[in-house]
Amino acid sequence: MIASTAPPTIRVTVWNEFRHERANPRVAAIYPQGMHQTIADALGRDADLSVRTATLDEPEHGLTDAVLEQTDVLIWWGHMAHAEVADAVVAKVRRRVHEGMGLIVLHSAHYSKIFKSLMGDTCSLSWREASDKERLWVVCPGHPIVRGIGPFIELPVEEMYGEPFGIPTPDELVFISWFTGGEVFRSGATWRRGHGRVFYFRPGHETYPTYHNPQIQQVIANGVRWAHTGLRIQDDAPNVAALEPLPADPDAAHRSTVSHV
Amino acid sequence: MIASTAPPTIRVTVWNEFRHERANPRVAAIYPQGMHQTIADALGRDADLSVRTATLDEPEHGLTDAVLEQTDVLIWWGHMAHAEVADAVVAKVRRRVHEGMGLIVLHSAHYSKIFKSLMGDTCSLSWREASDKERLWVVCPGHPIVRGIGPFIELPVEEMYGEPFGIPTPDELVFISWFTGGEVFRSGATWRRGHGRVFYFRPGHETYPTYHNPQIQQVIANGVRWAHTGLRIQDDAPNVAALEPLPADPDAAHRSTVSHV
Amino acid sequence: MIASTAPPTIRVTVWNEFRHERANPRVAAIYPQGMHQTIADALGRDADLSVRTATLDEPEHGLTDAVLEQTDVLIWWGHMAHAEVADAVVAKVRRRVHEGMGLIVLHSAHYSKIFKSLMGDTCSLSWREASDKERLWVVCPGHPIVRGIGPFIELPVEEMYGEPFGIPTPDELVFISWFTGGEVFRSGATWRRGHGRVFYFRPGHETYPTYHNPQIQQVIANGVRWAHTGLRIQDDAPNVAALEPLPADPDAAHRSTVSHV
Amino acid sequence: MIASTAPPTIRVTVWNEFRHERANPRVAAIYPQGMHQTIADALGRDADLSVRTATLDEPEHGLTDAVLEQTDVLIWWGHMAHAEVADAVVAKVRRRVHEGMGLIVLHSAHYSKIFKSLMGDTCSLSWREASDKERLWVVCPGHPIVRGIGPFIELPVEEMYGEPFGIPTPDELVFISWFTGGEVFRSGATWRRGHGRVFYFRPGHETYPTYHNPQIQQVIANGVRWAHTGLRIQDDAPNVAALEPLPADPDAAHRSTVSHV
DSSP, X not given: OOOOOSOOOEEEEEEEOOOHHHHOHHHHHHOTTXXXXXXXXXXXXXXXXEEEEEETTSGGGGOOHHXXXXXXXXXXXXXXXXXXXXXXXXXXXXHHHXXXXXXXXXXXXXXXXXXXXXHOSOOOOXXXXXXXXXXXXXXXXXXXXXXXXXXXXXXXXXXXXXXXXXXXXXXXXXXXXXXXXXXXXXXXXXXXXXXXEEEEEOOOOTTSOGGGOHHHHHHHHHHHHHHOOOOOOOOOOOBOOOSSOOOOOTTGGGOOOSOXX | OOOOOSOOOEEEEEEEOOOHHHHOHHHHHHOTTOHHHHHHHHHHTSTTEEEEEEETXXXXXXXXXXXXXXXXXXXXXXXXXXXXXXXXXXXXXXXHHHHTOEEEEEGGGGGSHHHHHHXXXXXXXXXXXXXXXXXXXXXXXXXXXXXXXXXXXXXXXXXXXXXXXXXXXXXXXXXXXXXXXXOEEEXXXXXXXXXXXXXXXXXXXXXXXXXXXXXXXXXXXXXXXXXXXXXXXXXXXOBOOOSSOOOOOTTGGGOOOSOOO | OOXXXXXXXXXXXXXXXXXXXXXXXXXXXHOTTOHHHHHHHHHHTSTTEEXXXXXXXXXXXXXXHHHHXXXXXEEEEOSTTGGGSOHHHXXXXXXXXXXXXXXXXXXXXXXXXXXXXXXXXXOOOEEEOSSOOEEEEESSTTOGGGTTOOSEEEESSOOEEESOOOOXXXXXXXXXXXXXXXXXXXXXXXXXXXXXXXXXXXXXXXXXXXXXXXXXXXXXXXXXXXXXXXXXXXXXXXXXXXXXXXXXOXXXXXXXXXXXX | OOOOOSOOOEEEEEEEOOOHHHHOHHHHHHOTTOHHHHHHHHHHTSTTEEEEEEETTSGGGGOOHHHHXXXXXXXXXXXXXXXXXXXXXXXXXXXXXXXXXXXXXXXXXXXXXXXXXXXXXXXXXXEEOSSOOEEEEESSTTOGGGTTOOSEEEESSOOEEESOOOOOOOSEEXXXXXXXXXXXXXEEEXXXXXXXXXXXXXXXXXXXXXXXXXXXXXXXXXXXXXXXOOOOOOOOOOBOOOSSOOOOOTTGGGOOOSOOO
């Protein structure tokens, strides 16, 4: 049998659009080196995680084949420039998820090409930038993503996202948020796609210090470990031989010659 | 209250690639006017269904805005020419599903652009054209899609599709198939996407008379009624006002001016 | 094929503990004839519904074999006397659900024997009787249970129920509630059990006029139609013959003589 | 943050009815010390598992409070004597599952009191003792329960179980079985109940050497690790104070004095 062993090092890439931080002094004041760096610094304190970053304006958005090859879990933050992400990069990320890479989708990346492509849904929601408090309630207390988190996380000010959220039925619903203004939102949810795992986690508007919050950092770290499958399985649609005897096939000579794939 | 009323007429469009039937005399012998016509004729016998057809080689693949506007449920069969379906048409069909249109995806259309786009998954499977019998077991006996169907449907010869099938967890698993050669397959499954409903139904290889089978016809007719939502809701991501009092917002002057959508 | 026909009459039984109304003048002032009668009166205005009531202190709790035989959908409200419901009656109701009867579980009946028995879970939650407003958000806008309901239902005062709610993953999550005091709750959810359908719907504390609210009445009526399966299928564990040839069985003489069931 | 550490020792109790082995020489020949001992021996070879056994005819069925206290994952095999399991023991096991204990339910234990109690469903199926081969197909290839297992497991002879299987929608469907005689079955499935995890795994008729099969042993060992939550959370229905300001409550004096629980 396969016995459990020491946990492997998980290779994490934190991807960020990194535009707000350079354009808006208020955002820069909170995240001087970008949200990706704040998240990477937090994750990097854990011995089992090996963390790098990548951003939109790097060549190939920083997601070269080599980087993607060496990424077990990808974290994604985007907002104002979803349309600038090259379709070819999205296709590569999608293929890696199907092969077994984990993907953690943060906040406004609900509208990223990669998330919409993996969900097949509108991913729409209602929203408001005001002075709402957000309280994220744990609705799946035994889930590894909420390890070390109490009954809820409270964020003093956050952008509001409201239902209905245009997503497929989650495999697991982990958080539901309450907002001062009267709305609710499914703010933590998971899905499998191919051999990969996807975790959407709502908080993180650029004008608030959300990614400095230790509980938010903990959920992201937990999410990384949960999303890490260790798998790398190429997609395939094999033409297979029968495992049991078949009756004689009088039509064999007439079989379609069109490949299935 | 809203009382139930007589069932509405459901407007169905049966879409078919319609290439095998014109290229392969064996297929033409089974479906002289195309598989779409066989399916449409069967559905057309039901008083509550109003049926039209559309095919790949018509202008806009027969799926003009006018046709899609007047379609409540779309049935899709494709195989050898998935790549020839225009991306713009796929985008329109996808939008209509999100608005509430039903979609029934048949057999080799598991690899159609529209199904892959709505699933976000590989949609891969193993396969074999041989002399397998297929027996589709009903695993959700109370589901409206199997109304009038007994414990299983038996097809004397069909192409084999085998697990693993690269699909998201179905909202409902309706059929599981047994094949002579030793494989199994989740052969009937449903998902919601946006306000629309999607039903994948496996049988229907072009070289067999599957769509002449009354039970298969019944499942498709049941599927049409199940997939009919009567909804037409435009996608939207509204910026909404609070429903409850908010604290004063000292940051209002600094709000992002980037539209969320 | 089976064509759709005019909707059948659905036979509804509204069951109520009917203790608070007789013990507490404040409750009696709101529901002089009991909550069951208010709900039954509302449903009875719909031509396709045939409604009766039953209460705890009637013989057999009003749920004789004859009543259960003639019930397509059972609605259940209980709170202070769950323990007084006879186990034999619970077993009969459970059997009827498995055969295809619908069950709508209201408010504090989350802790009823029948609901706990069908869920297999704790069904626990946190709670508060205070001055919370409840806003029930529709998170599954195309669902038949929310037909005619807008984006949310607002109840000026209700008891608070908070997460985590100890239920199995719902087949469908229909409503999530927001409460003034800062909590959220999965307040409308569905499950299949056997051939039957179960809908849990949260609102309805006895000291508030919730069941006089037209939207709440509409959801219950929608729920009745959704939960009506028209099925009556006895449970069975048949010993079945093979459908395909088996190899010779050298062990036949040694087969266990213990019946499987 | 919480960093991952070396895997904990998981305390496993293998429970067996242990009647067939003592009554039927053919079963005794395969499992001289009982199926529980064969399973325990296999699990005991893994350094991270600490294994004990318990059987029906021991006092309290071997499941004293002390044993249950020290059990992280319970494995259950029963068949001919389900009715002899004391309801009080079933209630204790159920409570432990809700608190976070894992439960692995094998083969004919689909009809055990504990499984039926946790599922809330009929748990019925069709069956045949003959000479069927069983092939268990992995339909969720990335799942930890199938770590080290290839595309399928083949068992030369097994009892047949056929659909429909009267279970709630699984959280995860892991295996689907093919049988020679023409049937299929959802033979590996998982659910959460309370804070605990439940895995049903079909194979293991007493007259076949199934539990000597290394792949079957591997799946059970994987299942133990998957089902181990490390949680111990008492059920509770707390009356909680509001987290946000509430409007004044004119009705406070009239609040029900009936405890919610």
